[in-house]
Amino acid sequence: MKVITSANLQEISTPTAVALGNFDGVHLGHQRVIAPIVPSPLVSTVVSFQPHPQEFFQKISRPQLTPLPEKIEILQNLGVKQFVLLTFDQELAQLSAPEFIEQILQAKLQAERVSVGFNFRFGRGRKGSVADLKRVWGKNLHTITEQCLSESIRISSTNIRAGLSRGDLPLVFRMLGRPYSLVGQVVPGQQLARKLGFPTANLRLPEVKFLPRYGVYGVQVDCVWGKNLAGVMNIGCRPTVVGEGVVCEVHILGGQGDLYGTEMRVRLISFIRSEQKFNSVEELRLQIAQDCLAVQQQGVLV
DSSP: OEEEEGGGGGGOOSSEEEEESOOTTOOHHHHHHHGGGSSSSSEEEEEEEESOHHHHHHTOOOOBSSOHHHHHHHHHHTTOOEEEEEEOOHHHHTOOHHHIIIIIIIIITOEEEEEEETTOOBSGGGOBOHHHHHHHHGGGEEEEOOOBSSSSOBOOHHHHHHHHHHTOHHHHHHHHSSOOEEEEEEEOOOOHHHHTTOOOEEEEOOTTBOOOOSEEEEEEEEOTTSSEEEEEEEEEOOTTSOOOSOEEEEEETTOOOOOTTOEEEEEEEEEEEEOOOOSSHHHHHHHHHHHHHHHHHHTOOO
């Protein structure tokens, strides 16, 4: 998939079929927006923004469900041919809705087909709406209705974050259409788990990654061996031992070998328990053994 930024817009392949949005998480609702542009003789193109417009205006960072490398991988797997990431700065923020249509969608992208969510807003003051796009693209505008799991549960990035904060992985799976994943590099840790008989791979995660509820999870692990393995993941501040900040550590059932420096993907399958403080290291060791047994009994895999 071709990746274009504001620095090299001249390299955009045209004419395009465009899906517009922020697409954090690339959940099932987002996938419905993207689907109409993929089976097309046009260049299927997802257009998104960095930083998120809310980050730009509110001057606060937003943890991301899918940091850029994850988002690119998912979009490529969906069959998207081109990803255009526009820098959301003062210049872009000041474009009126007609100017955004003319300067970006028509001049730069030569968009012949456009797909958006029903509530998509754009342009200065968010004054642009689906109606403005409809006047230009007519029947070649695809407007995707709100996607819901039930009358009270809407598929959204906000609700996915809320589900992760509760450890509600079944709900998150139903919204994403896949397990939530953590992707990071294996780095040296304090070696405490190894001394307890449960060696772990410590993951360095992207700073912008949205983290789930602190606790213990049953996970599927992808690594350099090219196969899935079952594991037990702990994420949190390790209150029983002295540590520094948030730690994400994974014990692979059946042994893991030397993984330092490799990239590992961890898919969250089940929430085992909340993070807790134990009275002794031995009490912690016994609980880890119970956690591993719980994951084995659940049949997390393969």
